[in-house]
Amino acid sequence: MQPVLAKGKITSDHLATFKEIAGASYVLADEESLHHYGHDETEHLVYLPEVVIKPRTAEEISAIMKICNADGIPVTPRGGGTGLSGGALPHLGGVLLSMERFNSILSIDERNLQVITEPGVITEVLQDSVKERGLFYPPDPSSRGSCFIGGNIAENSGGPKAVKYGVVKDYVLNLEVVLPTGEIIWTGANVLKNSTGYNLTQLLVGSEGTLGIVTKIVLKLIPLPKYDLLMLVPFASLEKASEAVSAIFRGGFTPSALELVEIDALQIVSKMVDSHAVPVTDDIAAHLIVEVDGNNLDVLMNDMEAIATLLQDYEAGEVFFADDAQQKAELWKLRRRVAEAVKSSGYTIEEDTVVPRAELPKLIRGVKELGRQHNFHAVCYGHAGDGNLHIRIKKEGTANSMDNAEMNNSLRALFELVYSLGGTISGEHGIGLIQKSYMDIVFADANLRLMREIKQVFDPNNILNAGKIFDLR
Numbered sequence: 001m002q003p004v005l006a007k008g009k010i011t012s013d014h015l016a017t018f019k020e021i022a023g024a025s026y027v028l029a030d031e032e033s034l035h036h037y038g039h040d041e042t043e044h045l046v047y048l049p050e051v052v053i054k055p056r057t058a059e060e061i062s063a064i065m066k067i068c069n070a071d072g073i074p075v076t077p078r079g080g081g082t083g084l085s086g087g088a089l090p091h092l093g094g095v096l097l098s099m100e101r102f103n104s105i106l107s108i109d110e111r112n113l114q115v116i117t118e119p120g121v122i123t124e125v126l127q128d129s130v131k132e133r134g135l136f137y138p139p140d141p142s143s144r145g146s147c148f149i150g151g152n153i154a155e156n157s158g159g160p161k162a163v164k165y166g167v168v169k170d171y172v173l174n175l176e177v178v179l180p181t182g183e184i185i186w187t188g189a190n191v192l193k194n195s196t197g198y199n200l201t202q203l204l205v206g207s208e209g210t211l212g213i214v215t216k217i218v219l220k221l222i223p224l225p226k227y228d229l230l231m232l233v234p235f236a237s238l239e240k241a242s243e244a245v246s247a248i249f250r251g252g253f254t255p256s257a258l259e260l261v262e263i264d265a266l267q268i269v270s271k272m273v274d275s276h277a278v279p280v281t282d283d284i285a286a287h288l289i290v291e292v293d294g295n296n297l298d299v300l301m302n303d304m305e306a307i308a309t310l311l312q313d314y315e316a317g318e319v320f321f322a323d324d325a326q327q328k329a330e331l332w333k334l335r336r337r338v339a340e341a342v343k344s345s346g347y348t349i350e351e352d353t354v355v356p357r358a359e360l361p362k363l364i365r366g367v368k369e370l371g372r373q374h375n376f377h378a379v380c381y382g383h384a385g386d387g388n389l390h391i392r393i394k395k396e397g398t399a400n401s402m403d404n405a406e407m408n409n410s411l412r413a414l415f416e417l418v419y420s421l422g423g424t425i426s427g428e429h430g431i432g433l434i435q436k437s438y439m440d441i442v443f444a445d446a447n448l449r450l451m452r453e454i455k456q457v458f459d460p461n462n463i464l465n466a467g468k469i470f471d472l473r
Contacts, residue, residue: 008072010050010094018053018095021063026054026101037078037096041143041339042086042434043348043400049076049096056101058176058184058215065213066182068095068463075180075464077209079119079151082143084339084350085432086402087154087208087468094463099150102215105129113221114173114190119150119214136224138165141428142336150214156206158428160257160291160335163385165222167428169205176216177204180459190218203454208430210465211458228256228293229300230328231308234284234317238262238380241286242360244314245384248290249357251310253303257291258385259335260360265379265392269334269341277330284317288384289335338381339390347379347392348399349407351414355423357387366417367391374410388427402434415441431469439470 038048074094102120123144140159158167187200235241382390
């Protein structure tokens, strides 16, 4: 028998106890706070919690979870509020558990190339801190300047560097976790190899805050590459640009980043940040951003020249090489702010599709055709090097996809296309609240049954981020 959604209500006695646990100043129920924590970057959705709690220790979270578990009170964990799938939206009310006070890097182990951090540390702060020691933590979501490392764990985030270095799961060695029942566990060990029982660490990574609340993280690091080179390559055809992506890898090259941005998106973001770094003339349909990195500058320069020559077979335009750190930073600023810019221009619905990289041309062609059929406009950009295409959709009078029958039909057609190309419906943003109705496209009943049963083992009373990824009725 499946558990029902937790529906316990918070009483004045609960509030008093929460204040004793976390401190009165860290238990908030005023209207301004509830609204602030009632949304993230997912479309224009807002769901208010009943109370916001900002704990500081695993023991405080444990005490809170024991109360909520006993009384059936829903709990929604939240990181930096940059999510795009509704994973941190408190759609059932209850407690919003903000991890923002877990903001310390506990140790950097230069001998073993590891860092132990709390989940509320901003990703870019962590990267800069280890960089000062000549070390490198590669996963770099576009929101790295504001997202929390704990949220990256929850979503198994990637970013531009994933094409060469992998995603978050490839760097997580061990996690301290508070279970929904209040127990505190470590999931693994601070070692590079571990074949000791089931891999709970990797099960927690990407579980979207539905199985436990991460309070400490042990990450693997690598030496920081000495050099990186960046070039911008224009194409008159969006499909030719996407065809060129697979050709680069077939040519024997592995860029440290390979991003595709459609010209419509570049025009919007260039205006927003008042930048002229990228040409946006009428004869250009898309750009590829190609980066290589390593420790031998001569090798890198030869690779870039060879890639530029190869791209001429795909009707590339004049290649622009970034000459210095300032030009590189300007190009990356444009790329990283694309999502923010296009959302502000009405492209509020974002899908995070991923296909085998050689299928990108078919995906892009299909997206444009679906837009014509279903009367929406889409701009495409993303991590083309690993087949991860972000599709931003604008449809007149439709700001959200949630509970919108017409948009749901359009998205189902999109995800069926993705699945037919050997892909899946989320590469790095997660399923959360808004994608769960499409899980049947990519999973059989047996897959979903196993997931529900795993959820029930960890969270028998279904209080932690319930109703995310799939429904439990």
